[in-house]
Amino acid sequence: MAWKSLREWSEDLKDRGDLVVVDEPVSPEYEIAAYVKKSCEEEGPAFRFTNVEGHDMDVHAGFFAAKRRILEALGGETKKEAETNMVEASSDRIEPTLVDDGPVKEVIDTEPNLEEIPIVTHNEKDVGPYITSGVQVANLPHTGTRGQGIYRQLVTGKRELSLWSPEERRVGYAYRVNAEEGKPTEMAIVIGASPSVIFGSIANVGHDIDKYSVAGGLMNESVELVPGETIDVDVPAHAEIVIETLIHGDEKNPEAPFGEYPGVYSEQNENTPRVEVTGIMRREDAIYDTVLTGLPPNEDGMMNWIPRCASVRASAQQAVPNVNQVDVKIGPSGGNGVFQARVAIDKRLDGDPWNVISSVLGGRSQAKYCMVVDDDIDLDEEAEVDWAWETRVQPQRDVYTFPTMTGAPLDPSGPKRQAQKMGIDATIPMDEDSERYEPTRVPGKDDVEW
Structure with a gap:
């Protein structure tokens, strides 16, 4: 279903019993996050909080706490x-359409105050409230296209934010290029956009591609955009809130600690730019949206599950033609959605697993570990994966470590945006009798009940 906004998806989830409306008073400091954390651990519902202390605005949360909703948002019944x-959607793109007006322009505030928005503090040692769900949009000077991504932003004043965006990412690259020329960067922060816009913004495509067109591919229709009011950036017409800003790349605004997706706090960062809020557009009854980060399971990792799986598959298929299944470990059983990649193949040569491992660990998924199993193992069954590496691996023969490589961002044990990596070949050696590795079965197990 092509929802045009998070609000439409919210109503659909509510009708089906997968969204809980919380009318009791809740605090934006930790309490909303507590609901979402429990939902992540149990793959529970999404939430709409209608009574947020100190605010007149409702809050959406937990939409990406369960794998079933990730699949639904991407229009799939299976992974x-x-x-x-x-x-x-990344190849069969549909370009956006510019329209004059939309729901997000019902209220235009040129004297904005971020304190009126119930921005959430998630983890105990977070330095303050962070915008974690915003899709940042900026015009890219190096490609001439619009660039989108999701990056954390600390609220540092009524009209001021920080921005953590790595230099190789679209917005991070843009503001650094503009700062070298002494210019600020216009950036919109889109909150409450459609699931397609959200997932389109994290698609792994080149900087020359407008990710609104990927969102169009996911929706099977063009995303409607409206022009900004105080900046020249086009934004989704059906969003809940758009915060218009200027990034001053030559002015610093420190941020962190902040609980990030690996489950640890990022250190204070003195090198993040000052972001000036120039205006806010929103719906009359706008609903704020937050995404939980921190110790897995979390929404941040869950959102990246399918895009990372797609990247792992692309890398694996460059190495061998017979890739059966891929997965990136995330969910209540553990895993942060980035570091652990698994690939099941129909092995033809003993060297196949090592080709896959080298390609995946050197590819765009940024995995730190890669395990390859035979295609008799179901990667969606954690017990089967554990059984495979427990019974089919001899560490000296089947485990290989790689020197420091790019990837595994925010890994506290490695250098900045780099890590040593490890591959595990958990396949049956070609020259051995496969019956030695056959799992035992109990006939009739599925027929008994009590």
């Missing part, structure tokens, strides 16, 4: 279908 939809 493979969702992967396919993500890949096809």
Whole structure:
């Protein structure tokens, strides 16, 4: 279903019993995050909080706390279908359409105050409230296209934010290029956009591609955009809130500690730019949205599950033609959605697993570990994966470590945006009798009940 906004998806989830409306008073400091954390651990519902202390605005949360909603947002009943939809949307793109007006322009505030928005503090040692769900949009000076991504932003004043965006990412690259020329960068922060816009913003495509067109591919229709009011940046017409800003790349605004997706706090960062809020557009009854980061399971990692799987599959298929299944470990059983990649193949040569491991660990998924198993192992069954590496691996023969490589961002044990990596070949050696590795079965197990 092509929802045009998070609000439309919210109503649909509510009708089906997968969204809980919380009318009791809740604090934006930790309490909203506590609901979402529990939902992540249990793959529970999404939430709409209607009584947020100190605010007149409702809050959406927990939409990405469960794998079933990730698949639904990407139009797939299975992980493979969702992967396919993500890949096809990245190639079969539909360009956005500019319109004059939309719901997000119902209220235009040129004297904005961020304190009026119930921005959430998630983790105990977070330095303050962070915008974690905003899709940042900026015009890219190096490609001439619009660039989108999701980056954390600390609220540092009524009209001021910080921005953590790595230098190789679209917005991070843009503001650094503009700062070298002495210019600020116009950036919109889009909150409450459609699931397609959100997932389109994290698609792994080149900087020359407007990710609104990937969102169009996911929706199977063009995303409607409206022009900004105080900046020259186009934004989704059906969003809840758009915060218009200027990034002053030559002025610093320190941020962190902040609980990030690996489950540890990022250190204070003195090198993040000052972001000036120039205006806010919103719906009359706008609903704020937050995304939980921190110790897995979390929404941040869950959102990246399918896009990372698609990247892992692309790398694995460059190495061998017979890739059966891929996965990136995330969910209540553990994993942060980035560091652990698994690939199941129909092995033809003993060297196949090592080709896959080298390609995946050197590819765009940024994985730190890669395990390859035979295609008799179901990667969606954690017990089967554990059984495979417990019974089919001899560490000296089947485990290989790689020197420091790019990837595994925010890994506290490695250098900045780099890590040593490890591959595990958990396949049956070609020259051995496969019956030695056959799992035992109990006939009739599925027929008994009590």
